[in-house]
Amino acid sequence: MNEQQNMLSDMANGVFAELRDTPAAEAWARIEALGLPSLLIREADGGFGGSWQDALVVFRLAGHHALSTPLVEAILAAGAGTHLGFAGRGTIASRSEGRLENGRFTGTLAGVVAGPRADFVVAPLGDRSVVVDLSQARFVEETHFSGASRTVIGIDGARAAASELRIFALGAFARSAQIAGALDAALVMAVHYVNERWQFGKTLAKFQAVQQNLATFACEAAAANCAAMGAAQALDRGDGAFEVAAAKLRANQAAGIGTAIAHQAHGAIGFTHEFGLHPLTRRLWSWRSEFGGDAYWANLLGAGILARGADHFWADLAARTD
Amino acid sequence: MQTFHPQPIAWPDNAASIRAQVRSIIAAHPRHPDPAKRANSWAVADPAFSARLGAEGLIGMTWPKEYGGHARSNLERYVVLEELLAAGAPVGAHWIADRQTGGMLLRYGHETEKQRWLPGMARGAIFACIGLSEPNAGSDLASVRTQARKRGDRWIIDGQKVWTTGAHFSHLMIALVRTAEGSQRNEGLSQFVIPMDAPGVSIKPIIDLTGGHDFNEVFFDGVELPETALAGIEGEGWKQATAELSLERSGPERYLSSTALFLELLRHVGESPDPAVRQLVGRLAADMWTLRMMSATVAAKLADGEDPALEATIVKDLGNSFEQAMPGLVQATIDIDPASTTALTRVLEHLLQVAPSFSLRGGTREILKGIIARGLGLR
Structure with a gap:
């Protein structure tokens, strides 16, 4: 990490840890006061002008601390919406149906994160995005998946603008980074737990079966973290289509293996509401599906590679970093 | 907790031209008729191909020029390796010399040994193997029993290595042996440079389940080596x-x-x-x-x-x-x-x-x- 990223990391680490037990409104006020939501807003528009590698630092830590405040979504939305004239608190959605005509959107947005608290939303439309004002939105329904609350929103001719950004892919990148951070945090908890818990006259950590499982977990966490970094670097180079797909797919797999081992290592206590493992693992299960599950990205990657054929596969892959 | 700290990778600016060079070498070399030879190709030895890579300056790339190297960066070398492997090029002959033995000699080898072996390695003409495993020292490597005793200004090696990849076409071995008699575990071990044609070295093939020959047993029967054959510090072999x-x-x-x-x-x-x-x-x-x-x-x-x-x-x-x-x-x-x-x-x-x-x-x-x-x- 460069010096700026170290500072960002220290700040985010500190504030995210403190916010764990802070009421939602107060937490948002603190985060806003630090200027974090403007991370990806261009400097010309009064933002921080951060890179995707800067965003990785914050997204990863948001995952690591199981941050409840929808900051990650606000950062992505502000990066997409500010220069198009959308102000206030933004969020993102994973799906939309409807049409954008003459600066107005009519249709439905689904999978909106923290919709009722947001001023505008950035949602996928075709293979790009639409930014929609939420001041007159109709909240149709609240959905839940593994503890994550999302909303479906009806929109009737609200102010809207087309964005060239691919918010679905950027959402996938953010979830990859959050998965990487949350896996590291769950790994820490598991290691700590097996070092403390005694059975059969020794700590669980002394059992080779336990050691080998946690080593597997560490490998998966490492893979998710490296994949997220590779995707961030590609986005900073300008084209991260392949890398974001690969990173989300790899992170999804790591989430599956990591959550299973984390719970196995913790035994029954990790399954309780009281114990602090589920804020990580339940988010991991939700993030695995959000912004593209395994099959979605595997199909997309596979189709692209098959269309190019065997003779181009390696040359294409290598050329992406040359 | 992070066991693996990712970092952005600064790929060399000239990566594309390095790739082009490697691809043209591969294209010009006769392709093995059996497609299976393009899988796991770092187990496929082809001395002619190794010599070609050596002539192109693509072996020992990071070594100093005075020993036949080319003083290039680690990531330039990485680009060459991935190109060779992705194409399934037959790199098995020089693989270990380039990956491990050369660097080890540069770090620990006596000047005489460096001059003797390194330039040939970089030309793709001298190949190396690694003598670690023994019949009773596999995963439990610290149990090695092959020993070196000092007699005057000579070292005498007796014992056996096993699962030695490529011993049958290698010119030298770097072996981990016990120099302190009666020492336990990872104490008292040292590394030696052993010419494979030294009197007392014999090699027996181990045929794998496909009928292929990668592995060997290597026996040392009173093999005499000069003092310069000791690589690094006596007793520090495990760490090295x-x-x-x-x-x-x-x-x-x-x-x-x-x-x-x-x-x-x-x-x-x-x-x-x-x-x-x-x-x-x-x-x-x-x-x-x-x-x-x-x-x-x-x-x-x-x-x-x-x-x-x-x-x-x-x-x-x-x-x-x-x-x-x-x-x-x-x-x-x-x-x-x-x-x-x-x-x-x-x-x-x-x-x-x-x-x-x-x-x-x-x-x-x-x-x-x-x-x-x-x-x-x-x-």
């Missing part, structure tokens, strides 16, 4: 040998050994196979891309002078599991006619049989996971 493992474990050969199968799969299924195949291709590509990032990150850390031993261990464990799983995944997804002679069938058949060795050689899966567990603070 284990410090090399980051190099051995993190390279692109740890995830590219099955690439030939992936490419034959793409050729076999055409542009629009059923969704199960499409998804398999996507999954394997995502794994491969991730492993490339991880392996190159370790190369970058080595270039920065770090010793990313834990990261290297993770790369080998994940990489071996990936390339080992691939043949089974392909077999499960594609209808293979075992009676056919298509390239896909040939490569698949070969890899199904050799893949079990991927998680054995260079540190077994169990040993690697034990090292990672230690890194986590579990032991």
Whole structure:
């Protein structure tokens, strides 16, 4: 990490840890006061002008601390919406149906994160995005998946603008980074737990079966973290289509293996509401599906590679970093 | 907790031109008629190809020029390695000399030995093997019993190594042997440079389950070596040998050994196979891309002078599991006619049989996971 990223990391680490037990409104006020939501807003528009590698630092830590405040979504939305004239608190959605005509959107947005608290939303439309004002939105329904609350929103001719950004892919990148951070945090908890818990006259950590499982977990966490970094670097180079797909797919797999081992290592206590493992693992299960599950990205990657054929596969892959 | 600190990778500016150079060398070299030889190609020795790479300055790339090297960067070398492996080029003859032995000699070797071996290695004419395992010292490497005794100004080596890859075509071995009589475990071990044509060295092939010959037994019967053959410090052999493992474990050969199968799969299924195949291709590509990032990150850390031993261990464990799983995944997804002679069938058949060795050689899966567990603070 460069010096700026170290500072960002220290700040985010500190504030995210403190916010764990802070009421939602107060937490948002603190985060806003630090200027974090403007991370990806261009400097010309009064933002921080951060890179995707800067965003990785914050997204990863948001995952690591199981941050409840929808900051990650606000950062992505502000990066997409500010220069198009959308102000206030933004969020993102994973799906939309409807049409954008003459600066107005009519249709439905689904999978909106923290919709009722947001001023505008950035949602996928075709293979790009639409930014929609939420001041007159109709909240149709609240959905839940593994503890994550999302909303479906009806929109009737609200102010809207087309964005060239691919918010679905950027959402996938953010979830990859959050998965990487949350896996590291769950790994820490598991290691700590097996070092403390005694059975059969020794700590669980002394059992080779336990050691080998946690080593597997560490490998998966490492893979998710490296994949997220590779995707961030590609986005900073300008084209991260392949890398974001690969990173989300790899992170999804790591989430599956990591959550299973984390719970196995913790035994029954990790399954309780009281114990602090589920804020990580339940988010991991939700993030695995959000912004593209395994099959979605595997199909997309596979189709692209098959269309190019065997003779181009390696040359294409290598050329992406040359 | 992070056992692996990712970092952005600064790929060399001239990577594209290096790739072009390597690809034209491969294109000009006669292609082996058996497609199976393009799988796990760092086990395929072709001295003529090694000599060609040497002439092009692509062996010993990071070594100093005074020993025949080319003083280039670690990541330039990395680009060459991944190009060679992705194409399935026969790099087995010089692989160990280039990867490990050269660097080890530069670091620990006596000046006489450096001058004797390194320039030939860099030309692709001198090949090396590693003498670690013994009949009763496999994963438990600290149990080695081969010994070196001092007699006047000579060292006398007696004992046996086993599973020595490429001993039958190598010119020298770096061996880990016991120099302090009666010493225990990893104490009293030292490294020696042993010419394979020295009187008293004999080699016996070990034929693997495919009928192939990679492995050997190597016997030492009163082999006499000059004082210069001792590499590094007497008694420090364990530390020296284990410090090399980051190099051995993190390279692109740890995830590219099955690439030939992936490419034959793409050729076999055409542009629009059923969704199960499409998804398999996507999954394997995502794994491969991730492993490339991880392996190159370790190369970058080595270039920065770090010793990313834990990261290297993770790369080998994940990489071996990936390339080992691939043949089974392909077999499960594609209808293979075992009676056919298509390239896909040939490569698949070969890899199904050799893949079990991927998680054995260079540190077994169990040993690697034990090292990672230690890194986590579990032991």
